[in-house]
Amino acid sequence: MTFRIAIIGAGSIGFTKKLCTDILKVPEFRGIEIALTDINAHNLEMVEQIISTLIRVNDLPARVVATTDRREALKGARYIMNCVRIGGLEAFESDISIPLKYGVDQCVGDTICAGGIMYAQRGIPQILDFARDIEEVAEPGAWLLNYANPMAMMTWAVLDETKVNVVGLCHGVQNGHRQIARALGVPMEETDIVCSGINHQTWYLDIRHNGRNIGREELTEALERHPVYSRQEKVRIDVLKRIGYYSTESNGHLSEYLPWYRKRPDEILNWISTDEWIHGETGGYLRYTTENRNWFETDFPDFLKDAEQPFEGPRTDEHASWILEAMETGRAYRGHFNVRNGGIIRNLPDDCIIESPGWVDRFGINMVEGIELPLACQATCSASVNVQRMGMRAAVTGDVELLKQAVLHDPLVGAICTPDEVWQMVDEMLVAQAEWLPQYAHAIPAARERMKDPKVKTRDWSGAARLDVRSVEDLREAKKARSKEPADLGTKIGG
Numbered sequence: 001m002t003f004r005i006a007i008i009g010a011g012s013i014g015f016t017k018k019l020c021t022d023i024l025k026v027p028e029f030r031g032i033e034i035a036l037t038d039i040n041a042h043n044l045e046m047v048e049q050i051i052s053t054l055i056r057v058n059d060l061p062a063r064v065v066a067t068t069d070r071r072e073a074l075k076g077a078r079y080i081m082n083c084v085r086i087g088g089l090e091a092f093e094s095d096i097s098i099p100l101k102y103g104v105d106q107c108v109g110d111t112i113c114a115g116g117i118m119y120a121q122r123g124i125p126q127i128l129d130f131a132r133d134i135e136e137v138a139e140p141g142a143w144l145l146n147y148a149n150p151m152a153m154m155t156w157a158v159l160d161e162t163k164v165n166v167v168g169l170c171h172g173v174q175n176g177h178r179q180i181a182r183a184l185g186v187p188m189e190e191t192d193i194v195c196s197g198i199n200h201q202t203w204y205l206d207i208r209h210n211g212r213n214i215g216r217e218e219l220t221e222a223l224e225r226h227p228v229y230s231r232q233e234k235v236r237i238d239v240l241k242r243i244g245y246y247s248t249e250s251n252g253h254l255s256e257y258l259p260w261y262r263k264r265p266d267e268i269l270n271w272i273s274t275d276e277w278i279h280g281e282t283g284g285y286l287r288y289t290t291e292n293r294n295w296f297e298t299d300f301p302d303f304l305k306d307a308e309q310p311f312e313g314p315r316t317d318e319h320a321s322w323i324l325e326a327m328e329t330g331r332a333y334r335g336h337f338n339v340r341n342g343g344i345i346r347n348l349p350d351d352c353i354i355e356s357p358g359w360v361d362r363f364g365i366n367m368v369e370g371i372e373l374p375l376a377c378q379a380t381c382s383a384s385v386n387v388q389r390m391g392m393r394a395a396v397t398g399d400v401e402l403l404k405q406a407v408l409h410d411p412l413v414g415a416i417c418t419p420d421e422v423w424q425m426v427d428e429m430l431v432a433q434a435e436w437l438p439q440y441a442h443a444i445p446a447a448r449e450r451m452k453d454p455k456v457k458t459r460d461w462s463g464a465a466r467l468d469v470r471s472v473e474d475l476r477e478a479k480k481a482r483s484k485e486p487a488d489l490g491t492k493i494g495g
Helices: 013-024 041-057 070-074 088-101 113-137 151-161 172-184 216-225 234-243 251-257 265-271 284-306 319-329 375-397 400-409 411-416 419-432 444-452 472-483
Strands: 004-008 033-037 063-067 077-082 143-146 165-168 191-198 201-209 333-340 353-361 364-367
Touching (some): 013 284, 033 041, 113 411, 143 319, 151 353, 172 201, 191 375, 319 333, 375 400, 400 419, 419 444
Parallel strands (some): 033 063
Antiparallel strands (some): 191 201, 191 353
8 A cells, every 4th residue: 555644743753663663564554655744853854764764674665754844744645643742841841840839730731730731722723733734735534643632622623623534542541451451460462441531531441351340349459469550550549449440541640630639749749659750750751751852862873773673573552553554454443532522422521522432444433332431430521621621712712811711620720729829820831831822922911011020929849749850871770770670560651
C-alpha cells in the first residue's frame, strides 16, 4: 500500500520513533510515505535521521520527508497524528509554578486543574488551524489521530468547530490493564477488561481472568500485597476501596483530578511516592520531560545507534498502527477510543468526549453503545466534563470570564482557592503565557494592569514534594541502577 502519514509535532522524538516503528512493522505498510513536521528544525532533523535509519536498516521501500512547512507535510495525507505541546517547556513551567503560588500543587497539569485548562487555551487554537489545513490540503476523508493533551478538550474543539474525522488516543487503558495483570500475577493476554469513562478518568468496569470475574476485594488484595503498587498507587487503591472501581490513571494524575488528596500540603505526602514522577511528585512530569530533553540532546548518537538495529519482536500496544491496519486491511481491532459521546455512555452528556470500547475496520471506528457508569464514577466524570466544556469554549471564543469560571469549578482548585485567588491566578497565567494565547490579546493588557497591584497575597512555594532536575550523568547512573533490579517492579501508568 502507498499512502501518506503526516506527524505534527514530530520533534517529540522518542514517541515519533515508537509510532513509526509500529506502523512500518505492518507488512502492507512497507511502502508508505511518512511526512514529519515540527516548528523545531533541529529536533526535526534528528528525528528524520532516526526514521530514515530505521527504513534503511530494515530494507523497506518506505519514504520519509521532513519539513517545517506544516501544509506541505499535510498535502495528500490520509492519516495525521498530532503530538504537539504548544508553548513547550517554558509555558509548561508556568502551568506548574504559578498555581503553586496560590497553593495548587499539581503532579502533571495536562488534563484539567489550572495547568491543564491553560494548556487547552494554548493548544486548541493550534489544533483548529491543523484541522483547517487538513480540510484544505489532506486527502478527502482524512483521519486526525490526536495524541495531544488535554485530550478531551482538544478533540472536543475539533468536533465542534470542523468537519475533520478525529479520534483521541491515549495509552492509559493499556497500561492499567498491564498493571492489573501483573498485580494478579497472570499474563496480560489472559486478562480481559471493559473500561469506560472519560480520558484519564476511565474505569475498569469488568475485569476477567480466563472468563472468571475479578471483583473489588480480589483486586484490592492483589494491589495491597504487591511490593511496589502498594506503595506507589495509594490514591488509586483508596479510590478503588471507596468507589468500587479501579481507575486507569496513575497515582499522580488521578490525585489532581479529585478534590480530596492534594488539598492540604501536610496530606499530600501521605498519598504519593517520589520514587517515580508519575506517583505524585510536585511538577513531576515537567521534571521528567525536561530531563529527557536534556538527555536526548546529549546522547543523540546513542539514540541513532539504537536505530541501527533491525526490527525485533511485535508492535507495541499504542493504538495508531492497529487503527491504520484495521481501516486499510479490514482486520478488525478492538481498543478504547476518545470520541463524542452521543449516547454511548447513557449517563454522561451527549456532547462530551468519552473514552470507551470500540471496534475499527474498513467502516471506521464503531463504538459499543449503551454503557452506564456506576453513580460514583459518573459523578467524578461529570465534574470534569463541566470544566472541560467551559475550558474548551473559552479557548475557542477567547472569553476570559468563562475561562476563569472553568478554573473556579475545577475540583482541586475549588478545594483550595477562593474566587479572588482564582481570578488573580488566571490573570497571572494569561500574562505569563501571552505569546501563545492569540485569542486573549484583547484581554491581556487589562490583566497586566491588574497584576501591577495584586489584591491577593501569594507565596513562594515549591510544593509538597518537588525534586530537582537531574543531570545527564545522574540519569545514566539511575538507568544503570534500574537495569540491576528485578524485571517486575512496576510500570509507569498514565496517558
